[in-house]
Amino acid sequence: QVQLVESGGGSVQAGESLNISCQASDRSYNGYALGWFRQAPGKEREFVAAISWGGGRIRYSESVKGRFTISRDNRQKTVDLQMAGLKAEDTAVYYCNKHPTLSSLANPDLFDSWGQGTQVTVSS
Numbered sequence: 001q002v003q004l005v006e007s008g009g010g011s012v013q014a015g016e017s018l019n020i021s022c023q024a025s026d027r028s029y030n031g032y033a034l035g036w037f038r039q040a041p042g043k044e045r046e047f048v049a050a051i052s053w054g055g056g057r058i059r060y061s062e063s064v065k066g067r068f069t070i071s072r073d074n075r076q077k078t079v080d081l082q083m084a085g086l087k088a089e090d091t092a093v094y095y096c097n098k099h100p101t102l103s104s105l106a107n108p109d110l111f112d113s114w115g116q117g118t119q120v121t122v123s124s
Helices: 101-106
Strands: 004-007 008-014 018-026 034-040 048-051 059-061 068-073 076-083 092-099 118-123
Touching: 008 101, 018 034, 018 118, 034 076, 034 101, 048 068, 048 076, 048 101, 059 068, 059 101, 076 092, 092 101
Parallel strands: 008 118
Antiparallel strands: 004 018, 018 076, 034 048, 034 092, 048 059, 068 076, 092 118
C-alpha cells in the first residue's frame, strides 16, 4: 500500500504564495495519477488538482485554476502544489491521493484512506 505524506503547509497573508509537497513511500507509486484535495472546517473534502503519471494531463478545480500549479517528479516520487494569489477561502487541510485513472481523482468520495494532510491558513 502506498503511503503518502503531505508537508509544507503554513500560515500566510492573502495574496502570498505557498508550496506544498507530497512524498510517496512505496514503489507502487509507479503508473498512478496523483491528486490534491482539501477540506475546510465544516465542509466536505473537495478536489483541487490532478496530474497524470507522465505529467501530460492536468486538471484543476475552477476555484484554483490560474492560481495553483501541480507538478510531479517521478524519480523522487513526489507531487507538488504551487499556490499563488492565496485567498482566505483557500484555508483548509490539504491532502494528496493516488488513482490509476486521472478522471477518478475528481471524486474524493472514491477514497477511504487519507494521510494526515498539511494545514494551509490564509489570513485576509
